[in-house]
Amino acid sequence: MADSALARAVRWDTVVGALLIVVLLLSFGFVDGFGNALNLSFLIGNTLPIALIALPMTLLVVSGEIDLSVASTAGLSGAVMGALWNQGLPIEAIIPVCLLLGVVCGLVNGLLVTRLGLPSLAVTIGTLAAYRGIAQIVLGSDAVTDFPAPYLDFAAGRIGDTFVPYALLPFLALLAVAVLALHATPFGRSLFATGANEEAARFAGVRVKRQKLILFTVTGLMASLTGVFWALHYASARFDNATGLELSVVAAVLLGGIDFDGGKGTLGGAIAGVFLLGALQNVMSLGDVSAQSQIVVTGVLLVVSVLGPRVGRQIAVAKAGRRAASAPPPTSAPVP
Template identity: 85%
Template sequence: MPDPLSRAIRWDTVVGALLLVLLLLSFSFVDGFGNALNLSFLIGNTLPIAMIALPMTLLVVAGEIDLSVASTAGLSGAVLGRLWNEGMAIETIIPLCLLLGVVCGLVNGLLVTRLGLPSLAVTIGTLAAYRGIAQIVLGADAVTDFPAQYLDFAAGRIGNTFLPRAFVPYLVLLAIAVLVLHATPFGRSLFAVGAGEEAARFAGIRVKRARLLLFTATGFMAALTGVFWALHYASARYDNATGLELSVVAAVLLGGVDFDGGRGTLGGAVAGVFLLGALGNVMSLLSVSAQSQIVVTGVLLVVSVLGPRVARRISVARAGRRAASTPAPSLASPS
């Protein structure tokens, strides 16, 4: 059984602690951080990353990755804008956008699971393809005249609080993802798949089906994020969410999810998401340039890959020292 110190140096615990420290320092020393408008702005801007991070965490745990999520979101937003311009009801458009996300995720999943192509290469290719299709669909237009009730839901707050209205459905999605990953046989199978595909297959786990489901769910959530993005910022453009995949991957890996698969928690991933979001918000309040913020994100991406490995090596070394210091049981002398 791991001792308290071993649990304390788990990387996801470290990230959660860093998030708390950053929030305490920001409330104390950064002007404007604690007002309701800024906190609502922080959470609202972080929600697109947080939404995609849910299925991305499961996907990375299973040993795969999807870099096309931002382009899928952009394509979903472009279709939303185009169909709205064509006069279609938004209640019809949104399900079609979500179905499109399912198709995009399914394409990625089939290329990876049926043709055996590496997900990194496949999704870099579809990243460019989906963004190109989005540009064909909408061109350089920006669609802004969406129904007021949808804009209010995506950008409004709950009463006089700082919580965005969209944060409540996000919490529901988070609860579902936590249950799936950490409390179901399917979730446990994902850890086995990420730790060793052959061993998982010999254990009776349908590896290809599991990964195909994850790519499909990721495409669905990316499309939902694209709809939210267009309504939250009241603008549907083909280049919506450009670069969002870097923030999602950085946040998930920063939260301690192993890039090689088989390790990670959704709690750590969510802590990583909001740590990056809070850090970006603080840097903006302190007038740090956008270029410097990109540099910080890149550095954190490197740290997110290196940090968990260092933490695990420390834990393994401590376990080894404990085992070496434990006296071997003595053998009773024969009577």
């Protein structure tokens, strides 16, 4: 019983959540400027693009798949947004077009994986390059910055004098939907079953291909939404928006305890990983750490996030084996 309670207490996602609290407390106490409202607003606003894509990415990785084209989809969405704005279309018409474009991008990935049986890692590496190239064709080297002020204020502004960005509120609503979908519905339970053993899930009646197609499509939708938010938050639509964001998303999701092989993890752990990564990047920026060094730290965290849970499981298996070996053999009843 004690061993079981200890195992629950030291689950990887619990450790990450505790580490996030420790990092925040230390940063408030020892990092100059970390605790002021403006910096906290910057921290949340800069982390939201990672968090938005992490929601569907978590579900996708739980099911045993991955999408590395999300940053390029976001960049393509921003490029189309800028090009259409230059053509004189109203922003209210442009945003739905960009979201529909994300659905198409995600659908292409999903069809290649589910209908042709191609590995998602290879497919999305290919579409990562393709979508980014299309973005450059669409917008070229231009930067579009003159979007309507109310949209810019919503994407980059904060509520009164608080540290809470306006954009955090819709994210929290999306987070609630994702948590319910993964942890409180039959669909979510089927994702865990698929990630743990796809063949067994299929025999149990799970429509695996349709499930994964939906996930890729939703991931594309959220990536395009992130592209729109990115362009408005930073007041700039360029073809190279969100370049490299996929590394941060994958690192944060895996850091939060989502098993790369699928079938394990919690959305709470993934979001803790997202904001832990965001807090560390913010602290490094306040300490004038170069962007290149921050990428190195992100890469190291990605390795640790993959290695850590595996080492923990191997230690647990080894302990269980030693306990089984040291247990006294069962005594047989005397023969009358």
